[in-house]
Amino acid sequence: MNCEYCEIISGNQKANIIYQDDEILAFVKEEVISPGQITVIPIEHLTILEMVPGKILDKMFTVANKLSMAIFETMGCHGTNIFVENGLGGGQTVPHFSLHVIPRYENDNLKLNWVPQQVLPEDLENDFIQIQMNAEGLTISDEIPSEESEDIVVDEGDTEVVLKKQDDENYLLKSLRRRA
Numbered sequence: 390m391n392c393e394y395c396e397i398i399s400g401n402q403k404a405n406i407i408y409q410d411d412e413i414l415a416f417v418k419e420e421v422i423s424p425g426q427i428t429v430i431p432i433e434h435l436t437i438l439e440m441v442p443g444k445i446l447d448k449m450f451t452v453a454n455k456l457s458m459a460i461f462e463t464m465g466c467h468g469t470n471i472f473v474e475n476g477l478g479g480g481q482t483v484p485h486f487s488l489h490v491i492p493r494y495e496n497d498n499l500k501l502n503w504v505p506q507q508v509l510p511e512d513l514e515n516d517f518i519q520i521q522m523n524a525e526g527l528t529i530s531d532e533i534p535s536e537e538s539e540d541i542v543v544d545e546g547d548t549e550v551v552l553k554k555q556d557d558e559n560y561l562l563k564s565l566r567r568r569a
């Protein structure tokens with residue numbers, strides 16, 4: 390398979406990697422819309438947004454948010470765009486889902502600002518009904534944290550430190566419990 394991003398994941402193609410764990414990777418592309426732009430991808434070769442599990446999406450956006458803050462500090466930009474090209478019609482050129490954190494400046498003249506168009510009231514109503522029908526039964530059940538987490542308890546004198554093990558060891562939630 391010829392996938393530019395899988396080549397980076399496998400190490401066949403060199404890239405400046407900012408963040409990596411067993412599920413996602415963040416790196417700097419050679420060609421960017423704005424200097425300082427960072428691209429976040431799932432490790433698994435998933436083509437479009439619809440294929441990406443909610444848990445991975447959560448992590449991608451969490452990392453994108455942290456990187457956005459790092460870009461603010463580093464580049465002194467005035468804002469960022471978190472941008473997804475989903476499918477051919479959405480301008481996607483690599484068949485591997487990605488999101489881009491793009492530094493923005495006032496008057497940077499990047500053509501990411503679309504002009505809203507007025508829609509006929511009957512078309513608006515019709516689109517709304519159709520979308521509402523297709524969105525019926527929408528659930529976010531895969532965003533509920535799993536019950537399988539095993540807590541790590543550390544003895545610290547008369548208090549117990551409980552490290553709540555989440556999906557990934559990078560995310561340890563620390564809570565203190567005073568012993569009775």
Ligand SMILES: [Zn+2]
Pocket residue numbers: 392393394395396433434435484485
């Ligand atoms: Zn790929």
